[in-house]
Amino acid sequence: MAESKREKIAIIGSGMIGHCWATLFLGGGYQVCMYDISQDRVDAALNAVQFKLNKLKDEGLLHGTLSIEERLANLSTTTDLQECLAGAIYAQESAVEDLQLKTDLFMKIDSLTGPDTILASSTSTLAPSKFTENLKHRENCLVVHPVNPPVYCPLTELIPAPWTKPAVVDITYSLMTAIGQSPIKLTREVDGFAINRLQYAILAEAWRMVHSGVISTADVNKVISEGLGLRWAFYGPLEVSHMNADGIKHHNERYGPGVIRVLNDFGPTPTFFEPETLEKIASDLNQKIPVEKLAAHRAWREHQLGAIAQLKRKLAKEKPADL
Numbered sequence: 001m002a003e004s005k006r007e008k009i010a011i012i013g014s015g016m017i018g019h020c021w022a023t024l025f026l027g028g029g030y031q032v033c034m035y036d037i038s039q040d041r042v043d044a045a046l047n048a049v050q051f052k053l054n055k056l057k058d059e060g061l062l063h064g065t066l067s068i069e070e071r072l073a074n075l076s077t078t079t080d081l082q083e084c085l086a087g088a089i090y091a092q093e094s095a096v097e098d099l100q101l102k103t104d105l106f107m108k109i110d111s112l113t114g115p116d117t118i119l120a121s122s123t124s125t126l127a128p129s130k131f132t133e134n135l136k137h138r139e140n141c142l143v144v145h146p147v148n149p150p151v152y153c154p155l156t157e158l159i160p161a162p163w164t165k166p167a168v169v170d171i172t173y174s175l176m177t178a179i180g181q182s183p184i185k186l187t188r189e190v191d192g193f194a195i196n197r198l199q200y201a202i203l204a205e206a207w208r209m210v211h212s213g214v215i216s217t218a219d220v221n222k223v224i225s226e227g228l229g230l231r232w233a234f235y236g237p238l239e240v241s242h243m244n245a246d247g248i249k250h251h252n253e254r255y256g257p258g259v260i261r262v263l264n265d266f267g268p269t270p271t272f273f274e275p276e277t278l279e280k281i282a283s284d285l286n287q288k289i290p291v292e293k294l295a296a297h298r299a300w301r302e303h304q305l306g307a308i309a310q311l312k313r314k315l316a317k318e319k320p321a322d323l
C-alpha cells in the first residue's frame, strides 16, 4: 500500500541501475528526481522508467497502489545536481563504477546536502570507506548494492563504512522494505560484500574446471541453470545443506569431510586472462549469446526473471500455514 508522499528521493546517475531505482522509489509513493550528466541520458532514463512501469504493470508486479500516471506525476528529471538534491531525504548514487569519479561526486553531493540526508551508493565493488572518509556528513553514507535488474531481483545489501551511524542503516533498511526490496545488512565492510564474494567463488571454480578441461563452457553453465540455480531461487546454501540431510548437523557429519576434501582441491585463484581459456570461453559464449545480440538476450533475461518473480509471489501465497 503506498500513497503519494511528500518526501523526495534523489537518483544520481540514471543508467541501467539508476532508472530501476527511480522505478522502485515511485512504487513507494516518493517524489523522485533523476539526475544525469546530459539531457540525452536523462531523456533515455525517463523513457526507460515509463517502459519498466508499463511492463511491471502487465506482469502484475507493480509495487504499491498508485496508477502509472500518478507515479509519473511524482517523477522529475534534471541535469543540475543541486536541483536534484534540494530537499531530498535520501540520495541513491548510481554513476559509473570508477573510484575517482565516485570520490569527486560524493564530495559534491556532500557539499549540497545537510545533516539529515542519507547518501547511498549502488557500487558493486568499492567499499564505502574508500570514497566517503573525508566528507562532512560521512556518518550518513553507506553502500546500498542491488542485484541487476533490481525491479525483478529484490535482494539489496547494505554495507556501512566504519563511521556510518547505525540509525542510517536502520532507516535505509526500512526504506528498502517500503519500496518492496528485500534488504540484508552486513555488519562491516568486506571486499566484494556478500553478493560478489559468493558469486566470485562460483565464477572461479567454473573457470578452473573449464581451464583444466574437466567440463565444457555449456555444461558448467547448465550446472547452475538446470540444477543448483533452481533450488537457489528458493533456498540459500546453508538451507540446502540443512534440507539435504536430517538437519545441518547431520549434513556436516555425513558430508563435512567430503566438503573439506573438495575445497582443499580447488587450487589457486585463476587470473581469468589465461589466453587460450579466455578465447575458448568467449567463442563458446558467443555461439549461444552473440555479443551483437546481448541487448535482446538481456531483455529476454528480464522477461524470464519477471516470470520467476510472479511465480515466487504465487507460491508465497500458497505456502501451507504450518510451514
Ligand SMILES: NC(=O)c1ccc[n+]([C@@H]2O[C@H](COP(=O)([O-])OP(=O)(O)OC[C@H]3O[C@@H](n4cnc5c(N)ncnc54)[C@H](O)[C@@H]3O)[C@@H](O)[C@H]2O)c1
Pocket (backbone or CB within 6 Å): 012, 013, 014, 015, 016, 017, 018, 035, 036, 037, 038, 041, 093, 094, 095, 096, 097, 098, 101, 105, 122, 123, 124, 125, 145, 146, 147, 148
Ligand atoms: N549493471 C549492474 O549489473 C550493476 C549491479 C549492481 C550495481 N551496479 C552499480 O551501479 C552503478 C551504475 O552502474 P550501471 O550499470 O547503471 O552503469 P550505466 O553505465 O548503465 O549508468 C551509469 C550512469 O552514470 C552516469 N554518469 C556518468 N558520470 C556521472 C557523474 N559524474 N554524475 C552522475 N552520473 C554520471 C552515466 O551518464 C550513466 O547514465 C555502478 O556503481 C555499478 O557498480 C551495477
